[in-house]
Amino acid sequence: MSSFGCPFCGPRPLEEFSFHKTLPNVPGGAFEEVYLRSDDPTDSHEHWQHRYGCRAWLYVRRNPSTGRILEVRQLTGSAP
Amino acid sequence: MSELAPRYSAAALLRARFDRHFWGPLWRRATPRDAYDVVVVGGGGHGLATAFHLARDHGLKRVAVVERKVIGYGNVGRNTTIVRSNYLLPDNFHFYEDSLRRYENLSQTLNFNVMYSSRGVVDLANSDDEMVMYARRGNAMRLAGIDAELLDRDGLRRFMPELDPSLPRRYPIVGGLLQRRGGTVRHDAVAWGYARAAAALGVDIIEECEVTGLSTAAGSATGVETSRGAIRAERVVFAVAGHTGAIGRMLGIPLPVETHLLQAMVTEPIKPLVSTVVSYMYGHAEVYMSQSDRGGLVMGGVLDGFPSYTREPLWHRLEEVVQGAVALFPQVAGLRILRHWAGTNDQTMDGSPLVGRLGYDNVFLNGGWCYGGFKAIPASGAACATLVATGQAPDLIRSFAPERFAAGRMLDEKGAGPFPLRQ
Ligand SMILES: Cc1cc2nc3c(=O)[nH]c(=O)nc-3n(C[C@H](O)[C@H](O)[C@H](O)COP(=O)(O)OP(=O)(O)OC[C@H]3O[C@@H](n4cnc5c(N)ncnc54)[C@H](O)[C@@H]3O)c2cc1C
Ligand SMILES: [Zn+2]
Numbered sequence: 001m002s003s004f005g006c007p008f009c010g011p012r013p014l015e016e017f018s019f020h021k022t023l024p025n026v027p028g029g030a031f032e033e034v035y036l037r038s039d040d041p042t043d044s045h046e047h048w049q050h051r052y053g054c055r056a057w058l059y060v061r062r063n064p065s066t067g068r069i070l071e072v073r074q075l076t077g078s079a080p
Numbered sequence: 081m082s083e084l085a086p087r088y089s090a091a092a093l094l095r096a097r098f099d100r101h102f103w104g105p106l107w108r109r110a111t112p113r114d115a116y117d118v119v120v121v122g123g124g125g126h127g128l129a130t131a132f133h134l135a136r137d138h139g140l141k142r143v144a145v146v147e148r149k150v151i152g153y154g155n156v157g158r159n160t161t162i163v164r165s166n167y168l169l170p171d172n173f174h175f176y177e178d179s180l181r182r183y184e185n186l187s188q189t190l191n192f193n194v195m196y197s198s199r200g201v202v203d204l205a206n207s208d209d210e211m212v213m214y215a216r217r218g219n220a221m222r223l224a225g226i227d228a229e230l231l232d233r234d235g236l237r238r239f240m241p242e243l244d245p246s247l248p249r250r251y252p253i254v255g256g257l258l259q260r261r262g263g264t265v266r267h268d269a270v271a272w273g274y275a276r277a278a279a280a281l282g283v284d285i286i287e288e289c290e291v292t293g294l295s296t297a298a299g300s301a302t303g304v305e306t307s308r309g310a311i312r313a314e315r316v317v318f319a320v321a322g323h324t325g326a327i328g329r330m331l332g333i334p335l336p337v338e339t340h341l342l343q344a345m346v347t348e349p350i351k352p353l354v355s356t357v358v359s360y361m362y363g364h365a366e367v368y369m370s371q372s373d374r375g376g377l378v379m380g381g382v383l384d385g386f387p388s389y390t391r392e393p394l395w396h397r398l399e400e401v402v403q404g405a406v407a408l409f410p411q412v413a414g415l416r417i418l419r420h421w422a423g424t425n426d427q428t429m430d431g432s433p434l435v436g437r438l439g440y441d442n443v444f445l446n447g448g449w450c451y452g453g454f455k456a457i458p459a460s461g462a463a464c465a466t467l468v469a470t471g472q473a474p475d476l477i478r479s480f481a482p483e484r485f486a487a488g489r490m491l492d493e494k495g496a497g498p499f500p501l502r503q
């Protein structure tokens with residue numbers, strides 16, 4: 001994993017992007033959402049930002065065992 | 081296979097001079113038996129130390145360590161070998177001090193030279209405000225009888241003349257916090273020493289055997305499923321470091337853990353330059369550095385920055401570490417990097433370990449050691465063995481129980497909140 005495809009800027013070097021957080025994946029209430037994870041080694045849903053580029057907030061799906069990026073799209077709706 | 085290496089002593093070394101077969105393997109290669117009192121999953125520092133103490137302190141005769149790769153493959157062989165107890169929170173400094181004391185004597189305990197070097201650990205401060213924070217941490221330690229010294233620039237010059245604190249730097253160096261008894265320990269020797277000492281007490285060290293499931297009946301564990309068949313066990317301990325999250329998933333138990341990479345590197349050997357372990361935070365980045373006995377500069381920095389199991393370190397993180405190193409010692413700028421690697425860390429939601437029961441009365445977790453668990457190995461092994469053998473967590477690790485999150489008793493040394501990456 002050395003580059004990232006930004007929906008606005010196209011392929012850009014990984015160091016322009018910053019990971020913000022893993023999205024909650026354990027059902028339950030606020031406690032589960034904040035503190036617990038079911039650590040899927042092949043599919044992680046995350047928020048990133050193209051921080052040193054267009055600064056767009058992104059929804060990203062990645063495979064943390066291979067580094068492959070499965071999906072990137074603009075984050076819409078409420079702020080991350 | 082030749083005979084196992086005997087107990088080391090001056091007389092034995094003399095014998096070795098004349099006996100070509102003296103340096104035999106350090107432990108028996110065991111194959112899984114049908115059943116054990118305790119199966120410890122994970123042959124890193126924590127698993128091996130737990131097994132050693134189960135056999136030595138609690139007299140358990142049938143203990144196995146089951147490792148999916150080989151001993152030393154995981155973080156125990158990938159870390160930057162720094163040991164220290166310079167924490168702010170009492171639950172942390174008491175525990176890490178116990179561990180540091182055990183490290184001071186570990187070569188004797190294991191009859192294996194782990195090369196503990198009390199060369200000191202210095203955290204450099206960039207500002208007067210940071211000095212205030214260091215004074216607070218140092219004073220907390222001193223009140224508990226743990227050594228800590230606040231150094232101003234002159235103190236730094238005296239302690240490590242190789243560093244010129246007054247060079248112009250974007251992040252100036254105004255002083256530091258020193259723990260003299262901190263230092264380094266040879267990491268491979270810790271793994272091999274514990275494995276050898278545990279095996280000598282009858283522990284089976286089973287390599288290339290991956291645990292793929294837990295067998296249960298009537299609400300308790302009955303053993304583990306492995307790539308080499310099922311093994312029955314009265315009790316099971318998971319000490320899998322970076323795979324803690326994966327084990328939680330395997331058992332269907334969500335855990336307050338994410339898996340993040342930390343990388344390290346070593347340069348080509350040079351003449352003695354860095355006499356201590358020095359750590360320099362600058363901006364959002366960090367470098368910590370020590371010089372190996374071979375002369376290489378061993379360096380690391382912050383986590384790579386996102387969940388990963390790949391063990392592929394990022395180049396731009398390496399660049400930051402090198403920039404920090406050059407800011408400290410401009411003369412290292414031309415050095416070549418010999419090796420560069422990463423390990424998977426089980427980063428928890430408060431940056432503190434998870435030691436306690438895992439879902440079942442007879443299943444235990446010894447994990448969540450984040451990027452700082454090498455220094456914890458001796459204390460963790462002893463305390464976790466007591467927990468497993470007696471069912472009671474000793475005081476030293478009571479606040480590491482995973483239930484603390486639901487109870488709102490986070491042990492958040494940095495005060496960073498529930499962000500594993502920032503812990
Ligand atoms: C680059 C780097 C630098 C570090 N620097 C320091 C430092 O300077 N000081 C410090 O105190 N700490 C440091 N750490 C942290 C420290 O190395 C770890 O916290 C500690 O080693 C983890 O415990 P361990 O030794 O038991 O882990 P490991 O050696 O990783 O042992 C876990 C073992 O479990 C095995 N395993 C996993 N899943 C299974 C399974 N299903 N079945 C069987 N076996 C399995 C793995 O193969 C592995 O061998 C560093 C870590 C890294 C990566
Ligand atoms: Zn962009």
